[in-house]
Amino acid sequence: MSVESFLYLLDSSDVISGDFDFTFVPVGTLMDMDFENKKFVDCKIIGGDFASGIFFNCSFDNVLLNKVSLVGVNFNNCHFIDCKLSNVECDFNIKNSKIDSFIITKEVA
Numbered sequence: 001m002s003v004e005s006f007l008y009l010l011d012s013s014d015v016i017s018g019d020f021d022f023t024f025v026p027v028g029t030l031m032d033m034d035f036e037n038k039k040f041v042d043c044k045i046i047g048g049d050f051a052s053g054i055f056f057n058c059s060f061d062n063v064l065l066n067k068v069s070l071v072g073v074n075f076n077n078c079h080f081i082d083c084k085l086s087n088v089e090c091d092f093n094i095k096n097s098k099i100d101s102f103i104i105t106k107e108v109a
Contacts, residue, residue, distance in 0.1 A: 001019065001020050002020075003020070003022055003025045003029055003048075005020070006020050006022075010033075010038070014038060014039055015039045015041055016039065016040045017043050018042075018043060020045045020046070020048075021046045022045065022048030022068075024047070025047065027049055028049070030049055030053070031049055031050065031051045031052055032052045033054075034053065035055045035056070035058055036054075036056045038058045039058070039061070040058065040059065040063045041059075041063075042061070042062045043060075043063045043064070044063075045063075045064070045066070047066075047068065048068050050069060051069055051070075051072050052071075053070075053074075055073065056077060056078075057076070057077045058075070058079075059079040059081060060081060061081040061082055062081075063084070064086065065083075065088055066086045066087055066088070067086075068085070068089070069089040070088055070089060070090060070091065071092070073092040073093070074095070075094045075097055077097060078094070078098075079100075080097065080098070080099045080100060080102040081101065082100065082101045083101065083102050084104075084105070085102075085103065085105070086107060087106055087107075090104060
């Protein structure tokens with residue numbers, strides 16, 4: 001799905017699911033965003049720069065983030081049920097969160 005579809009889901013739903021490819025999205029489109037009370041379920045995100053974003057009270061269940069930039073991202077009060085980061089720029093913080101399954105790898109997903 002497109003970045004427009006993703007942004008629409010963020011505005012209209014608490015549950016975000018689907019396959020999103022942000023490989024060719026202009027830099028800055030997804031930066032500095034706040035995600036609050038969102039459930040990412042059965043979600044695959046490829047590409048995209050989420051730099052300086054905040055995820056607050058979000059959950060991640062069967063989620064793959066591949067080739068995504070998470071530089072300066074803060075995850076606060078989140079629940080990582082089943083989350084995999086592959087080939088991700090990792091300079092993020094996790095605070096007051098629950099982790100069931102959280103994998104960081106450089107393998108091709």
